[in-house]
Amino acid sequence: MTDQHEEKERIVVGVDGSDSSKQALRWAVRLAELTHGVVEAVTAWDNPQFHGALGWLPPSSSDEAALKDRARTELTQAVEETVGAQSPVDVRIEVRYGTAAGVLLDAARDADLLVVGSRGLGGFGGLLLGSVAQHCTQHAPCPVVVVRDRKD
Numbered sequence: 001m002t003d004q005h006e007e008k009e010r011i012v013v014g015v016d017g018s019d020s021s022k023q024a025l026r027w028a029v030r031l032a033e034l035t036h037g038v039v040e041a042v043t044a045w046d047n048p049q050f051h052g053a054l055g056w057l058p059p060s061s062s063d064e065a066a067l068k069d070r071a072r073t074e075l076t077q078a079v080e081e082t083v084g085a086q087s088p089v090d091v092r093i094e095v096r097y098g099t100a101a102g103v104l105l106d107a108a109r110d111a112d113l114l115v116v117g118s119r120g121l122g123g124f125g126g127l128l129l130g131s132v133a134q135h136c137t138q139h140a141p142c143p144v145v146v147v148r149d150r151k152d
Contacts, residue, residue, distance in 0.1 A: 008090075009037030013115040014104045014132065015078050016043060020117025022082045024147040028115040029082075032089040037112070039087075041079050042094045044103035045071035064097075071095045101135040114140050118148045 013028040015021045025041060032039045045067050072095045079091055096103040108114040119130035137144045 009035045009112045010040060010110070011037050011113045011115060012040045012042055012104065012107045012111040014043070014100065014117070014136075015041045015075055015082075016100065016117075017074055017078045018117060018119065020119050020130075020147065020149045022078060022117075023149060024115045024117040024145075025079065025082045027145070027147045028113075029087065029089055029091065031113075031115075037089065039089055039091045040094055040107065040111070041075060041091055042096065042104060042107045043071055043075040044096055044098055044100045046097065046099060068095055068097070100132045101139075104132070104136055105139055105141070108136075108140050108142050111142050114142055114144045116144065116146055118146050 009032070011028045011032055013021075013025050015025055025039070028039050031037065047064070047067065072093070075093055075095060079087075079093060083091060094107060096107065098106070104114060104116065114136060116133045116136050117130075118133055133146050137146060
């Protein structure tokens with residue numbers, strides 16, 4: 001008899017606090033319940049850019065630790081609001097530096113599935129598919145599910 005170590009399915013989901021990302025998280029948790037998988041809720045943080053007379057400029061000063069902590073707090077709150085304090089599956093929280101699409105694609109390496117909402121907090125509300133979701137569907141190293149907002 002061979003000793004088989006079953007690795008749990010890893011489902012990466014992008015969460016930016018938008019309704020669409022929360023629906024994607026709910027969907028990922030339901031799938032993880034069915035497959036006995038693990039959900040990795042991922043958010044990105046970056047130094048804010050400002051537009052000045054010379055074009056886009058980096059901030060004059062930034063506290064990177066504070067920006068990362070804020071992103072972690074917002075992600076933790078979004079996860080708790082969405083799945084509750086006692087999630088039916090293991091939901092891991094991951095905060096990474098970079099652009100949203102880049103962070104999600106990096107997190108999706110060796111994942112079984114990447115789940116994103118159709119539109120996040122930024123951009124144009126009338127779009128059927130936001131830029132991050134579109135970029136992920138075109139470049140992800142694994143299958144991608146785009147969860148549409150029920151209001152669309």
